[in-house]
Amino acid sequence: PPAPTPADPGWASISRGVLVCDECCSVHRSLGRHISIVKHLRHSAWPPTLLQMVHTLASNGANSIWEHSLLDPAQVQSGRRKANPQDKVHPIKSEFIRAKYQMLAFVHKLPCRDDDGVTAKDLSKQLHSSVRTGNLETCLRLLSLGAQANFFHPEKGTTPLHVAAKAGQTLQAELLVVYGADPGSPDVNGRTPIDYARQAGHHELAERLVECQYELTDRLAFYLCGRKPDHKNGHYIIPQMADRSRQKCMSQ
Ligand SMILES: [Zn+2]
Known part of the structure; x- marks a missing residue:
């Protein structure tokens, strides 16, 4: 039978430089943002250079960083293998993804030092x-x-x-x-x-x-006020709020 085609990668892990399908993304999310930060490729707003970073890593084979030892034929003979597209998400794919990104089980480790x-x-x-x-x-x-x-x-x-x-x-x-x-x-x-x-x-x-520096406070401001501060023109607060505080100052 023909090899099963991998599912459409709708998501990117921006911290791992890989593209993943909906199913694998659900496992990535369950591991937490300290393990993998995922973002939808089409339904999210992407700063162009962030998207370019992810695509560059993905096309340069960042995945082989996470699967390094699996590329070694001796390991494959020992029975360790990559999950297949037709494997069940739980437990096969989820355990593989956990081993790969949480335990870094297949990453090439540097020779150990004492300290x-x-x-x-x-x-x-x-x-x-x-x-x-x-x-x-x-x-x-x-x-x-x-x-x-x-x-x-x-x-x-x-x-x-x-x-x-x-x-x-x-x-x-x-x-x-x-x-x-x-x-x-x-x-x-x-x-x-x-x-x-x-x-x-x-x-x-x-x-x-500058945008990156304010990303966190911007998200908070957007959440509170529904607007994004304009940092390019020197406003570190929302213009409307600046106007209001100026009026307040003058009236005092
Ligand atoms: Zn997948």
Whole structure:
């Protein structure tokens, strides 16, 4: 019989760089946002560079980061295999997805060191230098192994997002922000990744980082007021509220 065709991937995991179907997405959601952050490919609003980041990772084979050891024929002979499209969601697919993303059971681990703290610092330093390049998969792998997106490099005095911003690596910046990098974090001299992007002439990236910085408060503002603050024109609060507070001030 012909091989069953995989279901239509309607969803993307922006933190894992893979496209998944409705069924697998339900498992991703059940694991929580610290394991996988999913977003619908067609029914969600996508910042263009975030979508580009996900598609780049997916088409460059980010999935093989999560299934690394399964690509080894010796492992396949031992009976470990990928779930098939026709397998039941519970328990076969859900257990596979949990092993793959929660336990990182198939990720290529680095040789162990005695002190885990040193290893995490090494991974973070590797991330700090890798974000200068366009290689997203390397950075995703480092992040998944424990590199810190907000790592402050003690000798360089910057975080990985400063490096990506200066180099104009927009997709690396998107990935770092997904992993919690703060666009407003100061370097040793108090300059933020947004400042770095502007000074290097990467104005679109600078604007995007400003949007990222306010994403959480914007969501809250939208929830409360049904409007999104305009950050480009220097309003960090909703214009109507600014007017109201000005009126109040003048009347006092
Ligand atoms: Zn699926």
